[in-house]
Amino acid sequence: MAIPFKASYPLFLCLILFCGVNCTEFEVGGHDGWVVPKTDDDSQMYNQWASQNRFKVDDTLLFKYEKDSVMEVTEEEYEDCKSPRPLFFSNNGDTVFKFDRPGLFYFISGVRGHCDRGQKMIIKVLDIEATPSPQYANESAPKPHKKSGVAELTPMRIITASTLFVMSTFLLQLYV
Structure with a gap:
């Protein structure tokens, strides 16, 4: 028996909700945004904020600011508070x-003097592949092997959104 296409809308909605919520947007600096710290005591405020959050691949940072900029730089450029060729640059506010x-990401303000006054931040993005999952909690359970820095997939890994989409399309065609 074929299911009418309209009857499959709830299935698509469930798939979108299941697949679409896999990343987080973090607003840097909260309500104040990406600004120069007000006092010398606040010079580590962005690194303190970063240490209280857990970042993973595909998460995003939202930098809100006026008359400033944000640059992703190397560790050395972070320490020097200047970069002639940043890895990333934006000044759109x-x-x-x-x-x-x-891995580690280093951010500084591109406005002269702002970084020296504490407008800089280091973010550590977690390697989810390297984080033990419950299936590996037992010492006797098989552990993932790495080749060339890429973890081999095991049957217990999370199915990607594109795989779910292909599977759902196939299943829908069975009903039509």
């Missing part, structure tokens, strides 16, 4: 930066 890999 409403910058979104998406994490595309695990």
Whole structure:
């Protein structure tokens, strides 16, 4: 018996809700946004904020600011508070930066003097592949192997959104 296409809308809605909520947007600096810290005591405020959050690949940072900029830089440029060639630069006042890999990310203001006064931040993006999952909690359970820095997929890994979409399309065609 074929299910009418309209009857499959709830299935699509469930798939969208299941697949679409996999990343988080973090607003840097909260209500104040990306600004120069007001006092010397606040010079570590962005790193303190970053240490209280957990970032993963595909999460985004929202930098809100006026008459400023944000740059992703190397560790050395972060320490020097200047970069002639940043890895990323934006000065549109409403910058979104998406994490595309695990590891450390260094951000500074591009306005002279702002970084020296504390407008800089280090973010650690977690390597989800390296984080033990419940299936590996037992010492006797098989552990994932790594080749060339990429973890092999096991049957217990999370199914990607594109795989779910292909599977749902196939199943829908069975009913039509």
